[in-house]
Amino acid sequence: MTALLEIDALIDNPKTRIVVCCGSGGVGKTTTAAAIGLRAAERGRKVVVLTIDPARRLAQSMGLSELDNTPRVVKGSVGPGQLHAMMLDMKRTFDEVVLAHAEPERAKAILENPFYQSLSAGFAGTQEYMAMEKLGQLRAADEWDLIVVDTPPSRSALDFLDAPNRLGSFLDGRVIRLLTAPAKVGGRSAMKFLNVGMGLLTGTLGKIFGTQLLTDVQTFVGAMDSMFGGFRERADRTYQLLKAPGTAFLVVAAPERDALREAAYFVDRLAADEMPLAGLVINRVHGTGVPQLTAERALAAAEALEENGSPNSSAAAETLAAGLLRLHAERMQIMDRERRTRDRFVSVYPDVPIVEVGALPGDVHDLDGLRAIGERLGGTE
Amino acid sequence: MASTPGPADRPTPEETPQESLGASGPDGERGLGPANGPDWEGVRLHVVSGKGGTGKTTLAAALAIALAAEGGRTLLIEVEGRQGIAELFGIAALPYQERKIAAVTPAQLGLPGKGSGEIFALAIDTEQALLEYLDMFYKLGRAGKALQKVGFVDFATTIAPGVRDVLLTGKACEAARRKGPDGRRAYDAIVMDAPPTGRITRFLNVNSEVAGLARIGPIHGQAQAVMRVLRSPETAVHLVTLLEEMPVQETVDGVTELHDAQLPVGGVLVNMVRPPILDAAAVAAVDGDHREEVALALGEAGLGGRSRTAETVRTAVEPLLDPLLAQAREHAERVELEREQRAALQQLRLPTYELPLLGEGVDLGGLYRLAGELKRQGAA
Numbered sequence: 001m002t003a004l005l006e007i008d009a010l011i012d013n014p015k016t017r018i019v020v021c022c023g024s025g026g027v028g029k030t031t032t033a034a035a036i037g038l039r040a041a042e043r044g045r046k047v048v049v050l051t052i053d054p055a056r057r058l059a060q061s062m063g064l065s066e067l068d069n070t071p072r073v074v075k076g077s078v079g080p081g082q083l084h085a086m087m088l089d090m091k092r093t094f095d096e097v098v099l100a101h102a103e104p105e106r107a108k109a110i111l112e113n114p115f116y117q118s119l120s121a122g123f124a125g126t127q128e129y130m131a132m133e134k135l136g137q138l139r140a141a142d143e144w145d146l147i148v149v150d151t152p153p154s155r156s157a158l159d160f161l162d163a164p165n166r167l168g169s170f171l172d173g174r175v176i177r178l179l180t181a182p183a184k185v186g187g188r189s190a191m192k193f194l195n196v197g198m199g200l201l202t203g204t205l206g207k208i209f210g211t212q213l214l215t216d217v218q219t220f221v222g223a224m225d226s227m228f229g230g231f232r233e234r235a236d237r238t239y240q241l242l243k244a245p246g247t248a249f250l251v252v253a254a255p256e257r258d259a260l261r262e263a264a265y266f267v268d269r270l271a272a273d274e275m276p277l278a279g280l281v282i283n284r285v286h287g288t289g290v291p292q293l294t295a296e297r298a299l300a301a302a303e304a305l306e307e308n309g310s311p312n313s314s315a316a317a318e319t320l321a322a323g324l325l326r327l328h329a330e331r332m333q334i335m336d337r338e339r340r341t342r343d344r345f346v347s348v349y350p351d352v353p354i355v356e357v358g359a360l361p362g363d364v365h366d367l368d369g370l371r372a373i374g375e376r377l378g379g380t381e
Numbered sequence: 382m383a384s385t386p387g388p389a390d391r392p393t394p395e396e397t398p399q400e401s402l403g404a405s406g407p408d409g410e411r412g413l414g415p416a417n418g419p420d421w422e423g424v425r426l427h428v429v430s431g432k433g434g435t436g437k438t439t440l441a442a443a444l445a446i447a448l449a450a451e452g453g454r455t456l457l458i459e460v461e462g463r464q465g466i467a468e469l470f471g472i473a474a475l476p477y478q479e480r481k482i483a484a485v486t487p488a489q490l491g492l493p494g495k496g497s498g499e500i501f502a503l504a505i506d507t508e509q510a511l512l513e514y515l516d517m518f519y520k521l522g523r524a525g526k527a528l529q530k531v532g533f534v535d536f537a538t539t540i541a542p543g544v545r546d547v548l549l550t551g552k553a554c555e556a557a558r559r560k561g562p563d564g565r566r567a568y569d570a571i572v573m574d575a576p577p578t579g580r581i582t583r584f585l586n587v588n589s590e591v592a593g594l595a596r597i598g599p600i601h602g603q604a605q606a607v608m609r610v611l612r613s614p615e616t617a618v619h620l621v622t623l624l625e626e627m628p629v630q631e632t633v634d635g636v637t638e639l640h641d642a643q644l645p646v647g648g649v650l651v652n653m654v655r656p657p658i659l660d661a662a663a664v665a666a667v668d669g670d671h672r673e674e675v676a677l678a679l680g681e682a683g684l685g686g687r688s689r690t691a692e693t694v695r696t697a698v699e700p701l702l703d704p705l706l707a708q709a710r711e712h713a714e715r716v717e718l719e720r721e722q723r724a725a726l727q728q729l730r731l732p733t734y735e736l737p738l739l740g741e742g743v744d745l746g747g748l749y750r751l752a753g754e755l756k757r758q759g760a761a
Contacts, residue, residue, distance in 0.1 A: 024433065024434070025432070025433025025434055025577070026432060026433040026434025026435070027434065053579075055627045055630070056630065254434075256742075257742055258434075259434070288704065288708065289703070289704025289705075289707055289708070290700075290701050290704040290705060293684070293701060297683075297684075300683070301679070301682035301683050301684055302682070304682045304683060305678055305681075305682045310677065310678045310681035310682065311681070312677050312681065313674040313675070313677045313678040313681070314671075314674055316666070316671065316674075317671045317674035317675045317677070317678050318678050319663075320659070320663055320666060320667045320671060320675050320678075321675045321678035321679050321682065322678075322682075323658050323659040323663060323709070324659070324667065324675070324679075324705040324706070324708075324709055325679070325682070325705075326658050327658050327659060327705075327708055327709055327712050328705055328708060330655075330658070331708055333740060337740070337742070361711045361712075361714040361715045361718070362626070362714065362715070362718050363625065363626040363627060
């Protein structure tokens with residue numbers, strides 16, 4: 001029997017300072033992060049929720065109308081704590097890092113560099129990196145005693161943990177060093193002394209991208225040179241922060257095969273990186289008030305009604321009764337499938353605590369909806 | 382949308398052989414096919430996108446099967462390196478090589494007619510695609526290996542993500558227009574399992590993505606050629622959604638973005654549709670006047686257990702009634718939400734196809750069932 005993931009114990013513990021919600025797309029990860037934030041605040045914590053790319057109405061439910069990269073107070077939470085929320089603006093976060101690390105003139109040169117502009121807006125991994133950067137900033141500010149982070153909708157489960165490193169290793173990768181080497185030794189003349197491989201490299205890059213882009217990259221790297229160490233260091237520090245006591249990872253999934261397979265990847269990966277996993281949240285799990293009535297019996301009864309009718313009730317009532325029974329049969333089949341899917345996960349990961357969150361008929365778009373999810377998470381529904 | 386022409390009267394390639402990728406593309410001379418043919422007659426490149434979790438890969442595969450149903454040959458392309466196709470078909474991971482993964486007959490899709498179609502698949506590997514592409518233009522030979530070694534490909538696709546997209550879409554366009562030695566098309570249709578709705582416009586709009594980088598040179602030329610194919614009536618971008626608020630909103634936004642980028646929007650594929658069993662009016666009826674009658678009917682259907690008298694039957698049924706009604710209310714609420722979402726989709730005025738939720742998850746049998754459904758509804 002697998003252990004129950006006790007969300008309330010987790011968020012009530014003052015030692016818990018960061019909760020990271022990760023999982024594949026479409027499983028309600030952002031909603032879970034927001035619901036946990038609200039519940040923690042209403043139970044007395046001073047919380048900030050960092051969301052990456054929330055659906056419009058979910059953002060509105062927390063009063064976030066714009067992407068302004070600053071935590072805002074969420075109005076309407078009741079209880080002793082306080083809830084802030086913010087949406088990540090990755091470009092602005094990147095700009096802030098540059099401004100914080102370079103003297104004004106150099107910072108200006110970087111911000112205006114066309115290559116920097118495309119890197120900060122579109123680099124695969126910038127979003128992940130900047131989410132981590134922002135998390136580091138929020139933690140350093142020490143204004144909140146709990147930070148709940150939603151993670152970017154990554155293509156693969158691993159992007160989120162890898163991205164900070166990827167940007168770092170890109171910036172001091174071999175090609176960059178090769179490219180910028182001539183500039184450092186003193187301009188074009190130095191090219192002559194480099195080997196043929198180098199010529200091939202710049203030649204090919206020039207042909208593909210045009211020489212302008214290469215110049216931009218070289219200028220950018222030149223200007224960023226002093227910051228490289230800073231970038232690596234920051235990425236490392238955030239990575240360490242994730243491993244530190246006080247951080248808890250929640251893997252979020254839906255009771256479906258693909259989502260739980262992704263969840264399994266996350267669990268493996270977190271273990272491999274020695275990241276502290278608190279447990280698995282399975283969203284949208286179905287339940288019933290009449291578990292004793294099996295799908296088979298309900299279907300048989302529905303068929304009996306539809307075929308034979310009943311002597312003492314109207315045709316309309318028969319149809320309604322048969323409808324209720326068919327719905328119940330469908331519900332029982334869904335539950336059975338969900339249970340089997342979950343059991344497969346449990347048999348491989350018996351030690352991962354799990355909390356199941358009941359399915360709501362519709363989407364969440366206000367604090368009441370988030371509160372209802374929170375109650376399901378806390379098991380106090 | 383009734384019967385479709387068999388392989389014998391399939392239209393022969395109507396273009397001249399010199400028109401290949403890079404030459405000038407068609408200028409909208411082809412529209413949709415005859416009124417009774419499938420909806421996407423003339424479309425050779427089907428791009429399938431959708432919000433994460435909506436079953437995009439599944440429906441891309443089902444569409445590839447449906448398009449091959451009458452003796453055609455289709456190519457299913459995967460671009461995100463997830464090996465979703467292999468998973469779906471229960472085969473080993475796909476290499477960067479076109480290979481046959483399945484066959485289909487009309488009978489398998491529950492349709493009349495003869496013939497056997499073939500489904501090929503390709504998982505595009507960006508690194509290899511870039512090297513292949515460079516080799517085509519520069520005859521790199523062994524130098525390609527050297528470039529790979531220093532991490533050049535990683536670098537190139539990192540500093541210019543657009544380059545990666547050009548390569549991926551370029552490969553699909555090339556396959557769509559490729560011809561065999563006999564002058565016939567290599568494939569009747571290409572189906573691409575593309576990135577999700579949130580990224581699709583950017584992914585396809587390669588021209589503007591690389592425009593800032595390379596104003597001249599082969600990448601620029603390639604991007605232009607790809608763009609011509611993508612914007613032509615030979616291409617259709619289909620969006621997969623569920624009848625839920627967020628996926629529908631993303632679909633609506635996605636259609637607007639595609640329109641703005643002048644990319645050809647195809648159909649809307651509504652996945653995992655469940656038939657409504659009871660609506661709100663019915664639930665209200667049970668709650669109100671009919672409550673007693675419904676209880677009676679449930680008892681007579683055998684839910685009273687071993688009870689013999691009307692009274693004991695009623696006692697046995699009573700505890701079931703409220704929970705069953707609660708379930709019905711939730712169901713009715715969902716039916717109502719779905720009705721709203723369906724209305725929002727109708728506003729798009731696009732061909733829309735509804736695919737049923739497969740109770741036991743999607744296995745190979747389910748895939749063919751979905752393909753048959755797409756075929757019957759005219760999507761192929």
